[in-house]
Amino acid sequence: MTNISVPKNAPQLQKQWFERRALFNTVLTGLVWFAALLGSIPLLSVIFMLVMEGGSRLGWETLTALPPAGFDQGGGFGNAILGTLTMVAIASAISIPLGLLAAIFIGVLYPHSTTASAARFVAKTLTGFPSILAGVFTYAVLVVTTGYSALAGGIALAVLMLPTVVLAAEEALRQVPKKMSDAAYGMGCTRSQVILKIVLPTALPGVMTGILLAIAGAAGESAPLLFTALFSNYYISDLMEPTASLSILIYNFSAMPFENQIQLAWTASLTLVLIVLVFNILARLIGQPKI
Amino acid sequence: MTVNPFNPSDTTDSVCCQPTAKEYTFDSVFRAICYSAALAIIVLLIYIVLEIGIKAVPSFQEFGFGFITGTTWDAVAQEFGVLPEIWGTLYSALLALVLGGVLGVSIAIFLTQDFIPAKIAVVFRTMVELLAAIPSVVYGLWGIYVLIPLLRPMSVWLNEHFGYIPFFGTELNGPGMAPAALVLAIMILPTVAAISVDALRRIPYKLREAVYGMGTTRWEAILKVILPTASSGILAALVLAFGRALGETMALAMLIGNSNQINLSLFAPANTLASLLASSFPEADNMEVQALMYAAMVLLAITFLVNVLGYRIQQFTMRKFEGKP
Numbered sequence: 375m376t377n378i379s380v381p382k383n384a385p386q387l388q389k390q391w392f393e394r395r396a397l398f399n400t401v402l403t404g405l406v407w408f409a410a411l412l413g414s415i416p417l418l419s420v421i422f423m424l425v426m427e428g429g430s431r432l433g434w435e436t437l438t439a440l441p442p443a444g445f446d447q448g449g450g451f452g453n454a455i456l457g458t459l460t461m462v463a464i465a466s467a468i469s470i471p472l473g474l475l476a477a478i479f480i481g482v483l484y485p486h487s488t489t490a491s492a493a494r495f496v497a498k499t500l501t502g503f504p505s506i507l508a509g510v511f512t513y514a515v516l517v518v519t520t521g522y523s524a525l526a527g528g529i530a531l532a533v534l535m536l537p538t539v540v541l542a543a544e545e546a547l548r549q550v551p552k553k554m555s556d557a558a559y560g561m562g563c564t565r566s567q568v569i570l571k572i573v574l575p576t577a578l579p580g581v582m583t584g585i586l587l588a589i590a591g592a593a594g595e596s597a598p599l600l601f602t603a604l605f606s607n608y609y610i611s612d613l614m615e616p617t618a619s620l621s622i623l624i625y626n627f628s629a630m631p632f633e634n635q636i637q638l639a640w641t642a643s644l645t646l647v648l649i650v651l652v653f654n655i656l657a658r659l660i661g662q663p664k665i
Numbered sequence: 666m667t668v669n670p671f672n673p674s675d676t677t678d679s680v681c682c683q684p685t686a687k688e689y690t691f692d693s694v695f696r697a698i699c700y701s702a703a704l705a706i707i708v709l710l711i712y713i714v715l716e717i718g719i720k721a722v723p724s725f726q727e728f729g730f731g732f733i734t735g736t737t738w739d740a741v742a743q744e745f746g747v748l749p750e751i752w753g754t755l756y757s758a759l760l761a762l763v764l765g766g767v768l769g770v771s772i773a774i775f776l777t778q779d780f781i782p783a784k785i786a787v788v789f790r791t792m793v794e795l796l797a798a799i800p801s802v803v804y805g806l807w808g809i810y811v812l813i814p815l816l817r818p819m820s821v822w823l824n825e826h827f828g829y830i831p832f833f834g835t836e837l838n839g840p841g842m843a844p845a846a847l848v849l850a851i852m853i854l855p856t857v858a859a860i861s862v863d864a865l866r867r868i869p870y871k872l873r874e875a876v877y878g879m880g881t882t883r884w885e886a887i888l889k890v891i892l893p894t895a896s897s898g899i900l901a902a903l904v905l906a907f908g909r910a911l912g913e914t915m916a917l918a919m920l921i922g923n924s925n926q927i928n929l930s931l932f933a934p935a936n937t938l939a940s941l942l943a944s945s946f947p948e949a950d951n952m953e954v955q956a957l958m959y960a961a962m963v964l965l966a967i968t969f970l971v972n973v974l975g976y977r978i979q980q981f982t983m984r985k986f987e988g989k990p
Binding site: 410413417427476505507509513515533540560565566567590593596601604621625654 | 681682683684688689691692695696698699700702703704705706707709710712713716717720767768769771772774775780789791792793794795796798799800801802803804805806807809810811851854858882883884885905908909911912913914915918919939942943946947957958961964965968969971972973975976
């Protein structure tokens, strides 16, 4: 065995913890861990409060009963759940077909045309729009003439969903390998056949993810509903009348001086978060690449 | 009968065939429908701007640019000005940007620079995304019943000991700027983190290997090479998050106190353009609605400028890494 000896004045290659560079490194690593933990505190706190404050009232009665008035005990927000679902359904019925067709145009048909780049720019601008402006717009166009209604609320939500659907669907459609559509063209398909039979089915998981995330976002929106759907204490019976929604109920009840209403606001928040989460989780499950 | 392989319309023995006349018609119609859908989106934006703009015209004629510098909002005296709201909008968004930006970029570094195993990073990223999924109104409720009671004793102490600093000039009596800005910071944190993670991921792995190969510590690599390389992407993240903070409505309407004043103090109530719209619209009469439309135009203009700036920077980043070498 040869004896390997280290020369006397060889540089120290191992870092020592007290070295300036190493200390600096450790401190910043500590800071970044601290930031990450600090960032997760609000989420944990919100979830804790929702479960603690809202969990106790979560039950069949709360989910179906009508909102209580003043000093009344009990009650629930069944009409608000139904109202939220109705308006999200209206918004989806408008924005999904329109958004999907537009996405096909700007993503597959003519991605480099002027119209496509203009539409893409507009969609990006619209995603950054303050959500309350969708409410102001719908108010100016619709509410002024027809009054507060579920339809107006649905249209305001549709304005918000549309750009999300367009951008997500475009992204998903672009991911489809060019080879696949080339093969279909080679066999004599028309462009619409290629899109409807090859590109769209292939991109469907991604498109669905985008749509579900847009729905989740719309369900949680409140600002555009404030002065389009307003609020109502009764179950919805007509699309042209003021309609309750979970988010507006939380907003209204949070400012009330009654214990019962505040508790209901927490329970409604828990319900709303659960609805939003279901759509989010669905979106993730569908969007996962199949191996 | 023999099949001529060079005649495209001879399809006896092949799955390939020319489209029929019916298929051609369907194709044209389908493309026309898609075209009109894309046009509809462009028209929608123009329609939104026009509709709000036209409704704001009477108010614009009445108040002119004095609307932007006026400081009173009085529906009875028919006097309207939005300077306090513009101030509140910018101030709250800026405070949120500083806090949410630092945290968001730190978290993006934490998630991309191998501080934690990849599997845990995925869990953490999902958590940050969940933070974005919680509705604004729920944050508002949380702010009222958790954050404000928590901040109140702090504000009293700070005001008592450091009252001479303008930021701590008042105590927090209920809603105010600090809880609003904090909630706003929490709400933009996922935006900052997500876009920054994207920017950091775009950096070629070679670059990191080259830096580490020269014997840098992890943070020397991050601060001197990785962050500067990703800087335009991170800037885009910050600008877009700023745009989002400017337009955020519900949580602010619940937490900021809707008070028409310009005050540097973090604990004084204030107001923003979006929460002015939210709180005044339902009960506004004709004249006030016109003034509110004008305010909506101001908000639209501010957010539009900020967002366009953000997307320009983002596009620049993408081109830098994907386009030319």
